[in-house]
Amino acid sequence: MTTRRSFLRQGLLAAGGVLIPSSSFANFILSGNKKVIVIGAGFSGLAAACKFDPRKFDVTVLERQNSIGGRVFSHTMKNDLIIELGAEWVGNSHQRILTLCDEMKLKLDTNQMDTHILYNGIYSPPKKSHFSKEWDAKFDQLLEDYRNFSDEDKELLDKMDWWRYLVNNGCKGRDLDLRELFDSTDFGESIRQVSANSALSEYFENITEEGRKNHTNNQMDQKIVGGNRRLADKLSERLGGKRILLNHTVTRIEQGDKVKVFCANGKVFEADKVICTLPTFALKKIDWKPGLPENKIEALNELQYCRINKHAMLFDKRFWKAENFDMVTDQLPHYFYHATQKQPGTSGVLISYSIGDKAAVIANQSHEVNFKSIQETLRPVFGDVKPNLLQQENYYWGNDDRSKGAYALYGPGQWFRIKPILKEPFLHTHFAGEHLADWQGFMEGAIMSGEEAAGEII
Ligand SMILES: Cc1cc2nc3c(=O)[nH]c(=O)nc-3n(C[C@H](O)[C@H](O)[C@H](O)COP(=O)(O)OP(=O)(O)OC[C@H]3O[C@@H](n4cnc5c(N)ncnc54)[C@H](O)[C@@H]3O)c2cc1C
Structure with a gap:
């Protein structure tokens, strides 16, 4: 058992380009390398594909849109x-994305x-903290206490919503309203829908010692x-653009000795392994043969996106x-x-x-x-x-037709219960994406989960 974040500390031939009409399916793979299909060219899929040594693996990325980057959408x-x-x-704590940017010479x-607020008709310019002194002291104490939470404490906390936890700890009036306004901006929905453990662990892990003292967070x-999209372009360059096939919407996955991946445009690919990086809404639209396990379907139905x-x-x-x-x-x-x-x-x-x-x-x-x-x-x-x-x-x-939301929102009781089910590989298919990462909701998480899924295959 771990916190949401502590995992972090523990730890073109195949691209085919070669097109096979579905009516006359044939094994198009000529090399002896293992064939891997990555579904989705968001940060997770691109990072996963980059992990494979091209001398040992033939990797093809199938992307539904006519561009890469997914939910990284520079305009x-x-x-x-x-x-x-x-x-x-x-975020300054997002070490993996910072390292990639450094390697790829992205500045x-x-x-x-500096946050201004407009609350109850009254404007306040930026200041060290917009909360009362009492609440700031209490919040620091809550973060400090979290340091000593046992796994059991965390699981118990996860069953409660963030609003209730704050109220139980004496947050009220303006302080509570401001927490709702600030924290709902982070989670994308009201704090009444957010797990208390998700919120507390996020603020605990994301805030540096210095930031904690100054009441600044370090994920923004x-x-x-x-544009953030430049990292997608660089990852694609690293791959060699030919391995990414745009306008390939995966509609059906058949798993037997090998995997057959069918696309809406009639093309079919065969592989030894698949990494599926789709948000849950898109993933569920695929026709899986055999069907996904019942507990995975229930988990897919349960998880909301903000x-x-x-x-x-x-x-x-x-x-x-x-x-x-x-x-x-x-x-x-x-x-x-x-x-x-x-x-x-x-x-x-x-x-x-x-x-x-x-x-x-x-x-x-x-x-x-x-x-x-x-x-x-x-x-x-x-x-x-x-x-x-x-x-x-x-x-x-x-x-948005792919995700019906911005990023996953783990509500009370969901993180420890349904995330492991969603992450569980199914036959030859491994799963990745922002929603399965310890840095959930972030580009960092998307990248790390993609690399982790590739690691499971390598
Ligand atoms: C409004 C908003 C604000 C955000 N703010 C931040 C922030 O400030 N900082 C931060 O770090 N993160 C932020 N995020 C989260 C971040 O964008 C995601 O965590 C990350 O981009 C998700 O990457 P992914 O690869 O897991 O998924 P996606 O980027 O969703 O990639 C999945 C890909 O699969 C493709 N696809 C879908 N269906 C199919 C199919 N059937 N066949 C083939 N391909 C398919 C999609 O087109 C997409 O390209 C924000 C997200 C949003 C939407």
């Missing part, structure tokens, strides 16, 4: 401003924020210059002034942050980042209606910002 506004509609921050820029620290909406607004000037501006609010637009920090020019992009029910409401409105609520929320701090608006774009992850 350009106004031709030159790069924003992230998916994964944004690289990272600081992307830390950096960003890859030129709902995040990103509404990006390009303004002709950065009226928020501080490059590291962000603001948590108790209004529908929820959380604002400057998404083009350190990028040149006078114009800039502010993203309104909403979670849970708020995200679902926003996703159903027109740009006009959404902007009205943003305009009203920002008015007490910046006056009318409408004249500065040049362009807006919206992406709601709750409707």
